Amino acid sequence: MFFFILKRLAQSVLVMAVVSAVSFSLFNFVGDPVNNMVGQDATREQRIEIRQQLGLDDPILTQYARFLGNMVQGDFGLSYRIKRPVDELILERLPATLELVFVSAIIALVVGISLGVYTGIRRKSWISRVILSVSLVGVSLPTFIIGIALIYLFAVHLRWLPSSGRSGTVELGWWKTSFLSVDGWRAIILPSITLSLFQLTLILRLVRAEMLEVMRTDFIKFARARGLAERAINFRHALRNTLVPVITIIGLNIGGLIAFSVITETVFQWPGTGLMFIQAVDFVDVPIMAAYLVFVALLFVLINLVVDILYFVVDPRIRLGD
């Protein structure tokens, strides 16, 4: 166990090293940060001076060492654009993204797993076929089209829900939450549905496939031969055996949700880290871009580490394989 975790940790460190090198390279190759910081009528001398002040003329390795040292302390410097510490900005934006991902994950898991189980058990029923066909449409619809369509229908046409933004937040210390007010919930509905749809269809199809496999195994056949009630077979035996892969799904799911939150947040102007990242890309605000990459990589590494360990705990077979 100890050796296994150690190995995974080593892998994680490797990933972080690669990611940090990439994010550092951003500083040196993307756009000209100086131009974003000065007004349209600054002179060339002023620009040169700012370059020197920022240390943009130092040797690359010196700059990288400085970057790594600061990164480990969580210091990514000040945003070129809004002149505030980047770590602070990310922490400020984090609740919005995490709450969005959380609600979407719940929707995707609950709806996805129930529909997956249903279509897995009632393989031949026409409802299953409809669900499967619709889910295939779901996989074929790009997130941004879903988002635009939902805004048009529910916000502009029907006027039931806000079209964008995150209104109605309540502050709990530094954490701003949408969960404690009606307006907050109203604002989170459309973006979280948009974000969850793709993952929902993936989960549905994975769970269905998993159910189909399990239903064919000998011990289900045996249970059936023993004359156990269909219900008991489905839920006590079959579903329980699909739970192991569900752990992986949750891991993948959260990862996918965080990745696609970039797109959803852009469409809905949801003030999370993804929107901040895309705005930073437009503005060539390199400190934010770099920090976001490192931060997301860290998040993924952590999720995967947890999933791996859970796996290890839940399914002893893996111990033999490793």
Next chain:
Amino acid sequence: MTRWERFKDNDIVWSFLSSPGAMIAAAITVISILACLFAPLIAPFDPFDPSQISLWDGKLPPAWSDGGQPQYLLGTDNQGRDMLSTILYGGRLSILVGLAAVCLGMVLGVTLGVISGYVGGVTDAVIMRIADVQLTIPGILLAILINGVGRAFLPLELRQEFAVYVVIIAIGLTDWPQFARVARGATMVEANKEYVQAARIIGLPAWLIMIRHVLPNTLRPVLVIATIGLALAIIAEATLSFLGQGIPPTTPSLGTLIRVGNEYLFSGLWWITFFPAIALVVLVFAVNLLGDWMRDALNPKLR
């Protein structure tokens, strides 16, 4: 038995002919791919040739609505380009980008997977660890990242020109691990079979065994993944272009068309965004349907 009967008896073909969904999907896929590939022959206009475009013809509605003109069946976009032609050309670009990206991922993944499965040992461990690490980061994020970095490394003048290739590489690099895993699995099964062992004993070089005997046997599962991968690659391209990180609007892909058209959503010019969006969804849906059927048909356990 005639050749046709033998062909019909083939289990996959039988499954195909007995599944109307698969046949429709295949028909849509083939027709749209052909229509797009032969766009220069079919399309009434060449939207990529600026001297054919007249701004005064811009924003015309489809031919059947008031104010539409018969030569522009689906209307024109904000620049005066014929929508039908632009969608065909844009679809062609989307499909080519998708195919190229999948091919890149497939070649890379299958090569590494077969080597990994056949050679085993440290090589296997290293390749599979890299694949694991990459699988932990979702494709679209990685594509945005590779795309962003790739563009950044190119000098400004070349960025527009190479945008298509950067997108292909960005998407292609993100999906090789899937191919590698599958190819490795199939290789390991095959490598233990007697005829491969025999080939090894008579001293055939490893690369020859891999290419002649192992590789063909990995193709079935790889094909399934490639089909689904194509759908995902087309969506990934569209998403990148929608975020403004992909193909430029002078030579638009479907995603770029939707992005530009989205700006006209509230102004009543619905056809500028609606038709490309429908084209994209139908195309991806058909490819997905095909992939879905192939997965079921090629998986003996589910039949």
Next chain:
Amino acid sequence: MQFTKLLAVSAMALTVASPALAENVLRWTSQGDALTMDPHSQNEGPTIAMNGQIYESLVTRDADLNLQPELAESWEAGPDGWTFKLRQGVKFHDGSEFNAEDVAFSFERAKHEASDYKEQAKNVTSVEIIDDYTVKLTTDGPNPILPNQLTSIYMMDKGWSEANNVVAPQDFKAKEETYAVRNANGTGPFTLVSRAPDELTVLARNGDWWGEGMFPGNIDKIEYRPITNAATRVAALLSGEVDFVLDPPLQDVKRIEGSDGLGVKTVAQIRSIFFGMDQGVDKLRSSNVDGNPFKDVRVREAFNLAIDKDAIQRVVMEGLSFPTGMITPPGVLGNTPENDPAYAYDPERAKALLAEAGYPEGFSIQLDCPNNRYNNDEKICQAAVAMLARVGVEVNLDAIPKAQHFPKIQKRESDFYMLGWGVPTLDSHYVFSYLLDGEGSWNATGYNNALVNETTDAITTEIDIAKRTQMIEDAWTQIKADMPYVPIHHQVLAWGISDKVDIPISADDAFRPRFAVMK
């Protein structure tokens, strides 16, 4: 589908639950947020607009852009500077008194190395405190337009700045944000209540404002929520979530006008859009021909004749632009009815001119264009590509974000580029010194004309207004003949406004809440 039905029912229940509003709250949006609340740190549109609601300058402009007293009540010119009488009894939001000390301090701060306003503030060589409410701003020789140059130099409180360690604007090498980035203490009609950058900024009415009762505005609270995506921004207005959109996309203007309870106001903006052609280099960087065709005035004329400015106005701009032959709009001293009309669209003549100049087959060139700066910038460039193709010039378009586009111009790396120019001083000197003077920092055309250069220098000190105006107009006539640029149009501003509120539109695109009236 049970789920959607459930969703619909709960959504309706939620709508009913929204509380009614008791005070006059104005909710508005535009594309970008202010970068900082520090009034001297960023010389940039949205930042100036936001800070202008909290901070004030000595002199300001009303909605029609006429100069108006703000913190100064009157001013007069002398041979070496201007004397300003300050408004008495003005208090900062923290309660401290505004006086001459603060004026001296604020100019000192605006001229600081780290200030983004040092170019504007350097016109004032020193500030002399005559008494508590009189200051003399000394200039380097006579300066006829000094008050025009002061409208965005905001006044800060010396005591507050010293107490919070912000006597200088934030330095670029600073490792920490300064207090003034998120906190503000001005004299203006609104106070800063809360600020989440790129998310929500809330301002509240300042009951102790000196102008209380002198202006029609009746807004109690302002909520500003920037929305980047244009379609989403319009959706927020159409769905009634905001009362005012500063920058709706032009193509949505008709839809907004046609919606119940919404309206659009338009006005000619003080900003012109044009293409620059580099006639200065010996060999074009992106062309297939040797030498530089732009050195020949006939080629520059052919480019001007090949662009159909009317088609761009009608189709690309939805009618919301004024085609022009000048790179500065009416309202700026120097724009005249003689020079303003656009060069006629004449592709045949353009082809003939290219042939005469030795390019009967045309040539190829790259057009550099921003894609997130001006109204429909990229679409204008795309249209120009098609139009130039018709006279044989093969244009390769490179449309990129402004952050990468502008350095190309500043570093003189572009042969053919789009640029837009606004004129905050409403005087041609601002255009000459940056865009037309041989040394102008934004003149990437290589245009270097003795008459224009001399005029640029001479009008900084000429105080005979009639003579000065004549000099400016003569220079423009010279420029009109030399054609260093391809002028396209002057932009038109369009604001989308709910019928619940009346907001006067201004040609400088600044929202002035002191004139906004909720009904």
